[in-house]
Amino acid sequence: MTSIYPLGTAPVKPEFLLQVNSGQSANVPDDDAAEGTSSHVQDRAGAGEDERSNVGPSRKKRSKAEKKAQRGANKGRRFGKIRDEVEVCWKVAAGQICEFGDECRFTHDIPAYLAAKPRDIRIPDTTQSLEVPPFIPPQDFVADAEYPSLDMGTICPVFAEMGECRFGLKCRFLGGHIRKSNGALEMISDTEKRAHAAISATELNFMSPEALKNLRTKKYNFPISSAYLKEIQTAEEKGKDTTSHAAAAATTENVGDDLPSTAIETIAERTGETATVTQVDTPDVPMRFNEKKRLHWSGKTYLAPLTTVGNLPFRRLCVAYGADITCGEMGLANSFLAGSKEEWSLIRRHPSESIFGVQLAGNKAATLVPTAETIAKECAGNVDFVDINCGCPIDLVFQTGSGSALLDTPGKLGKIIVGMNKALGEIPVTVKLRTGVKDGRNTAHKLMPRLSTEWNVGCISLHGRTRQQRYTKLADWEYIKQCVAAVRGKEEEENCPAVPIFGGGDCFSSEGYWSVVENSGVDGVMIGRGALIKPWIFTEIKEHREWDISARERLDLIKKYAEFGISHFGSDTAGINTTRRYLCEALSFQYRYIPIGLLEALPGRINDRAPAFRGRNELETLLASPDSRDWVKLSEMFLGPAPASWTFTPKHKSNAYGVEESQG
Template sequence: MDAPPPGTAHVKPEFLLPISTAAVLHDDDAAEGATGLLRGTGVRGEREEDALDRDGGAAPARTKRTKAQKRAQSGANKGWRFGKVVDGVDLCFHVAAGEGCNLGEQCRNNHDVRAYLAAKPLDIAFPRTEDVQHLPLPGAMDVDIDLYAARPPVCPVFEETGECRFGFQCRFMGAHTRPAPPAPSPADVPFSTDDSAADKDRPEPGLHLELVKDADKLARTMLTNAEANRVSPHTLKLLRTKKPGQEDDVAMPAAATSATEPEGLPPASPAAAETISESTAVTTDADALIDQRTAGAAPPDAVDGRVRFREKNRLDWAGKTYLAPLTTVGNLPFRRLCVSYGADITCGEMGLATSFLSGSKEEWSLVRRHPSERTFGVQLAGSKVASVVAAAEALAGELGDGVDFVDLNCGCPIDLVFKTGSGSALLDNPNRLGKLVRGMSRALGAVPVTVKLRAGVKDGRNTAHKLMPRLGPEFGAGGLTLHGRSRQQRYTKLADWAYIKECVDAVRAREADEDLPRVPIFGGGDAFSAAGYWDCVAASAVDGVMVARGALIKPWIFTEIKEHREWDISARERLEGVRRYAEYGLTHFGTDTAGVNSARRYLCEALSFQYRYVPIGILETLPARINDRAPASRGRDELGGRDWVRISEMFLGPAPAAWSFTPKHRSNAYESQGQEDRGERGQSLRW
């Protein structure tokens, strides 16, 4: 048999299939470089090659591509448009939850529960792993419904909290409803001049169901399972109208009340903070104001209430595992899954400073935190000093103790971020980077600022070894993370861990020379096994390794790292992880029709990475390498977008007729309309 091409996983000969099948290529560069629609911009992403050529210079002029050329480069999902799926008949949310609507006749939503239930799709059965592990791929809803007849219905939200906030809109409604008692006759109703309270809890006339709650579970779980860092619609409205700080219930403190900086830097006045908070773009005046705030000339009304660098909360991260902030796929359900496998530190998806300041509901949803996340951070991206500092003030005011650190993104390589001067573009602008970190540090009070950066912008021109020793003592960063690749390099080569060690040594040398507090330093790049992880820690002297793609492909990597072993995880154990992800997705996004399909979308995104895992039991050599792709082999099926949707149907019911999914990486997209019969593949789940 011919030798496999480079980048092919070494599978034991007895597992190789003799039939040659074309390998599906998964270009991480293309998937990361073509980002689709950046939230709130309406601008499509570009490929990296359109900005830089292979030698690092400007790319030559390009002619307009033909349709065939565009199709050839369509490996990444550039659209990422997922239409919101809703019920055919709407229902007022308050009425659905069993409450009275305060707006009454002024409410424009439907209040007829009976009409809603008559048009509502059938309930979904949320099975146990053992119920579906032997099912064929078409999904649970294609098999005999008697499979669930002997089991009571289960609503993940009700099971976790004792109450389902979606009430009659829940697709698992049978788990928290019961037959309503018969309506009392008029003779049995005592006379009252004000029976509005009784009417509020009384079932709708003619409705034969009522919602139930588990009072004991509500009392036990209200504090332990409720997501933190929820921002009220009123606060978002005030942010959109540029009126932060003018209402008592909107906590956007001026920098004077949460001033934080390295020693010797002046505090900022409330007037200065208000000027910054109301600005979403840097002007000459704003730059001058930040220069004044960070250069030693304090305004006359400054208040000396700042927290100095040595007084900031210290980050004790040595020996802990860190899940990297991952755009789109690093949502709360995925982070919660990784925590269940042993992740100690988690960070929310990258949020844009200007979007936080504009009161974007989507952006503020990124800061949600589950109680199981023991150490949680928020990541900011931006290049305008005024807007980034103002966003840090808003985060400090709204989240308070709900965040343990705020990370400044100085490593994002995609064009839409880089061309605005954000992300990895800051590596070539140390003065602006210093102003950003200093301003954020002041605004966040005792909450430390961390910085995530790459080795440099262009290959052969690394700059991190010059920047990192300055980030702590001069700028006030409380933690550092270095990805051992340049911006230009992306994922085409392995991370340079020797260079990471050079940067760590430079930071530690300055700390020793100036008797400075020790800041944690994490490396990043290619962590895919316990052996590889600990080898990198030992060789580079980092405090740990931030795990990104490795966690997407095998979320259980954190268990491997903590137990210093390679886990030959079974298909059943992997399926249990999928079930848990679906459950966490429902409790986060909701159990109504829209929430179920949001959970489905992100579950399919997760499966589009997890299917790349090659079972270590069929590998000839260990440990596995992250860039190796499996050849056609027994013990592993090549799944595509359509199969991932089918797997989601095992737990989330049938996908809507108009719903489609296209993963980030090149794959056969699934569309329910016009596809061949779902029963064409009947093999057992072996992935």
């Protein structure tokens, strides 16, 4: 039977297909948005791409032509904070005394604040959800006679989890944890819940103000890193092999006058830059680190580190659906060392994350090693591994020598890994990489055995595409299999213990997962896009089944994300709308899921484009909408109406919510 579907189109059953205009072009999302740029700090502050390009290792001022080339629909996303129209003093809101008194720039007039405050929000019970509009039955607002903005029937997610709400009067679920006592408002506290939350719910890895200040003022001490870098500098000055493990730090970048001409030509061809001594792949002296923790990850599910969308609430969601290993968003070593509060927030961990790592991006040991030492010192016991990003393909990262650019500089990478191993003590170093930089020039099979047997990494994860491919071709699992064989052969030859190897690329079903594990020899699959589109993929993998998840179950997933977001970002107006922003980011991937009950053939494939289709009910149709205005509607079911001044521009090229209003 000949298929009626063009190649690369999902085989949706005919009864669910919709007619579209023949001239209407398909919207193809840019999946590099999942790996993203290092834009999280400036995105939160409201900066555009022009400003973001000056963050990180390179601060070179760009020309007008370069700035013009970077312009586009999604290059200058701005997300300003939404605040209350009348702002109450934080201390007064928490029931404390403000030391500024009448001179405080925020109001201390509680009745006036509550009179101007938007109405409380109520997160609905999704067990009562409908498959037809309005989807969520109307909620009865139990208003207080004296303070009409209070809903005495609401439940605060923060209070429900923590036993108290740190946002006090500013909370948008205030009616859930306040009572009147002798005519005055009094905050409620649950002692039992507070005690339990201290163990099971309180986020970990908060940097102290003193440590951040010392980093900013260059007063933070790095004894291990300083000794290591000095040792390397001394070795280089004496003309020793700077790629050996005893001298592994990239403190000098342009001392390659005596490099072999073949090495210089090869590196220059791949990177477009003049080769340096740190880039030449010369023999290294093996070194063993017996004190390192071994990672026993075979059979475990691994959520890939993802920029912006891989935040703590999303990771909690994936853990709830079966993810065993999680990793924070990619952070820049330079920004960590500069004491950036926003960058250090990326390492926060929820107690539900049983195996948690931090991912770093950088281009030399002089920044990555001290960053690793700081993490080991400040987050002792709360970080299970530190991952080096050698796979990010984004130009902004690659052009600084970070991310996938490190694939062409094995000498430099070796120095980084050895130094980080020293600085981290027992915490293992892991590496995420791609097959190579350019198509047809795979290099991972040469690099990976060295990662395991010479540089003692704790785990290797290999995305089966080159940097140049991005997501334009299918992942090369046959090559991943060759790389696994190369590593295992070298480990056996050197009598080294086997390190876990995770593959990655195009995994979108339980059948696909277990098939590539069996055929390629990997210990597991690192899942990125598949988890963004269907976070329940981890349940499918563990239960060896394809889950025809219902629209109501997917709505419950959105509710969970909203609650996790509020717990993390806050239950005040600013926190609610930050949660709304990241929920819409998540929905910008989840809408691409095609329910398997609509497909003629299983399993679904991640790279198949969906034809225009309707769901089995109106709620399922809404969840499949590519229009970001519908994503905002979904957020409003759980987070209340979006403020008039709030806008959302998705990373993928779609209709941006609020564009018309902002142009008016």
